[in-house]
Amino acid sequence: MGRLDGKVAIITGAARGQGEAEARLFVEEGARVVMGDVLEAEGKAVADDLGDAAVFLKMDVSKEDDWERAVDAAKGLGPLNVLINNAAVTHFASIPDTSLEDYQRVIGINQVGTFLGMRAVLEPMKAAGGGSIVNVSSIDGLQAKNGLAAYASSKWAIRGLTRVGALEYGRFGIRVNSLHPGGVDTVMGNPVGMDNIDEFYKDYPIPRCGRPIDIARMALFMASDECSYSTGTEFVADGGWNAGQILKWLPGAD
Secondary structure: OOOOOOEEEEEEEOOOHHHHHHHHHHHHOOEEEEEOOOOOOHHHHHHHHHHHEEEEEEEOEEEEEEEHHHHHHHOOOOOEEOOOOOOOOOOOOOOOOOOOHHHHHHHHHHHHHHHHHHHHHHHHHHHHEEEEEEEEEHHHHHHOOOEEEHHHHHHHHHHHHHHHHHHHHHHOEEEEEEEEOOOOOOOOOOOOOOOHHHHOOOOOOOOOEOEEEEHHHHHHHHHOOOHHOOOOOEEEEEOOHHHHHOOOOOOOOO
C-alpha cells in the first residue's frame, strides 16, 4: 500500500529539481500525476521514465488556459485530490535595480500561478470529495534577504493566499497549507552547480544544503491522509535555518 494510493495529483514545475523529486516520489507511493512545466524536453523525459502513472503537459502557470488544460488532463487519470503549486522563478537584484518587468514576471509565475492553481482545482476537488493543496513558498516567505524583492514578495503573498484558501475551502474537505524549503541543491538554489554547496550551510543546525528529496518527502506527508487535520499552516523543511544561526564565538557552538 502506497501513501497516495488512488490519488491524482497535479505538480507544477515538475521537469526537474523539487518538482521532479515530488513527481517520482508520488508515483512511487501510488499516485497518478500530471506534470506541468515550461521545460518540455526535460518534462517529457521524466514522464516517459515514470510510465503510465505520469502525464506531461507543457504549462505556463501564469496562464488561465493552461490551468484548464491541466485540470482536463487530471480528469483523464481520475478524481483530482492533490495540487502541488511548485513552479517558481527568482530574480536577484536590489530594489532600485529591479525593473517592473522583472518584478511582474516573478509575481506572475510564483504568486499569480499559485492563485490560478487554487482557483482551478476547487470544483474538481469538491467533486472528488476533498483534497490537499500544497503551496510551495520558501524560507524567504518567513523572513527575507537583500536582493530578493520580487521573490520574497511573491513567497510572502503565498502565505496569505494559503490562509484564505484554508478558510474558504475547508468546508469542502480541501486542506490548503504552505511548504517552506530552505536552501535546496537545485538549478535555482545552486545555479552554478557548486560541488561544495554544503559549505555555505555549515553554521546552521543541520549543516548541509537540502536535497530535492527532503522537500518531496514533506510534500508527500502534506498531500497524504496522514496530514488530514492540518490546514492553513506552514510546514518548514529548512535544516533549522529559521531557528537561527550558530555563532562560533558564543557558548554551545561546540
